Amino acid sequence: MMSNNNFSQETQEYLNAVEAYLISTYGNIKDSWRPLIQMLGTEYDLYLATQEAIKTNGILIQTNKGMVSNPAVKVSHDTLIQIQKFFADNLFCKV
Numbered sequence: 001m002m003s004n005n006n007f008s009q010e011t012q013e014y015l016n017a018v019e020a021y022l023i024s025t026y027g028n029i030k031d032s033w034r035p036l037i038q039m040l041g042t043e044y045d046l047y048l049a050t051q052e053a054i055k056t057n058g059i060l061i062q063t064n065k066g067m068v069s070n071p072a073v074k075v076s077h078d079t080l081i082q083i084q085k086f087f088a089d090n091l092f093c094k095v
Helices: 009-026 031-057 071-088
Strands: 060-063 066-069
Touching: 009 031, 031 071, 066 071
Parallel strands: none
Antiparallel strands: 060 066
16 A cells, blocks of 8 residues: 555545555556556545535635635535546546
8 A cells, every 4th residue: 555644534544445446456556556546635635625624614704805605615626526537537447
């Protein structure tokens, strides 16, 4: 397993499960997959952080210009798109 110490505990557990799946399915983790796994971890960790920010601050936040959308909502949406691309493009399955 790769070192995922830069990520939250939840992300580390998720990446460990992804790595276990890749090993059970393909027999190993190819070197070319390692940066992709790290990028997936970065996006997932960011997604978790945005969910916590939304839970804490709400979908709308008060600013000096009045109520506006919490920026974490857009970031959350963007991270979900990136995570979906990892799997939709079958990046781990390319030989």
